[in-house]
Amino acid sequence: MSAARRLLAAAALMTAISCGDGRLPLVLYSPHGRDLLVEIERAWEQARPEVDLRFLDMGSQEVLDRIRSERANPQADVWFGGPKVLFSRAAKEGLLQPRRPSWAETVPASARDADGHWTAVYRTPTLIVFNREAVTAEEAPADWDDLLDPRWRDEVLIRDPLASGTMRTIFGHLIARADTPEAGFEWLRSLDAQTREYVHSPALLHEKLVRQEGLVTVWEMTDILGLIDRGAPIDYRFPSSGAPVIDDAVAIVAGARHAAEAAEFVDWLGSREALLLAAREAFRLPARTDLPASQLPSWAERVQAELRPAPVDWGRLEEEGADWMQVWDRSVRGRG
Structure with a gap:
């Protein structure tokens, strides 16, 4: 993303944040695209109508670069999506807040940070x-x-x-x-x-x-x-x-303005309800190992059969x- 585009995106986000409707704004940076993000927004706001979930869609490397540049004044609450290698780098730089989600033990140890800075939600x-x-x-x-x-x-x-x-x-x-x-x-x-x-x-x-x-x-x-x-x-x-196969992770941004609400959102994101929603509507393969294959959509059968x-x-x-x-x-x- 060019410097000009970054400035325009930042201006658009800040305008959205400043022109609220009285609800609490929870800001996500994510590479996941509108197909998934709109479904997540709709489901979360239905469960928590007092929260206005807002997302800025960009590549995961761009998310890391942006969080770095905003370190002194974080604008995002949650980084949702990207390879664990980028999240590990961000954790070492002090850009992520350690906090284990309620479902962390249901994903393999290799798919979560030992200190709780990030946890994989999907396998991509x-x-x-x-x-x-x-x-x-x-x-x-x-x-x-x-x-x-x-x-x-x-x-x-x-x-x-x-x-x-x-x-x-x-x-x-x-x-x-x-x-x-x-x-x-x-x-x-x-x-x-x-x-x-x-x-x-x-x-x-x-x-x-x-x-x-x-x-x-x-x-x-x-x-x-x-x-x-x-x-x-x-x-x-x-x-x-x-x-x-990318361990596609989520984390709370260090210094997040709404850290408590971000933690609640991350807990929900890895719930059975949210994972099955993402699988049905946006072809996301859960990182959790405790979901029966029978609950996953039919497309997952081809993936499990052909993927090496x-x-x-x-x-x-x-x-x-x-x-x-x-x-x-x-x-x-x-x-x-």
Whole structure:
């Protein structure tokens, strides 16, 4: 997000906060998109009519950058959504308030911060996506390395990774799986040669894929299932060698103006009611392990059957991922 866009977004948010209707404003920063956020807003405000839930939708890396810039005067109460590596980085910088949700023990220990700064709400698999009107399921790339086939030269679209926690996770995995980081960057340089465009927003990425301005991309499951549900001519494959599955977290912002209300909201967000709502309406896979599979929507069956989670060194991604993206931006982007 450019500096001008950040200023405009901040001005819009502050205008909304200052022009209230007497209800208590609870502000979320989130990359989750309107499909989920509107459902969450509607359900929470029905349960708590005295609260005005407000959200600002942006990439998860942009959320982290924004919370950093607002550290002296926090504007958000809750950071809702993004890979745990970004939340861990924020916790180390003192940007998150430690507080364990009531449901924290129902998610794996690897999906929650030991000191309670963040907890995963959803599991978000990554995948390969293609336009099914131009590419058959048999022709579509079955694994990461298939993206480098000459067939896909100038047909790959990529969400710009500098603003996207999802793409940082995918690129980080592709670097870390190589014998050396240098070999990983060389692989990404080959992918760069296949790439038609690095797109600045998920919405634009989806539009271009539907219009066949590119035939293949990599992204995350929930957005893609939502597009398919609305009739978009796209389909997906989970990479056969394994797909990183993002522990999609939530946290209370340090210095939040409405910390008590934020804690109550986070408790509700991980409840059975809210998780099943998110699964039904926005294709979110719960991080909780105590929900029977029979309660989940039918789409989850295909996911559970086809998904092969990749082993990911999340600690290494947390420690080295930001530097890797700087190297990628300087020496890989546009140089394939």
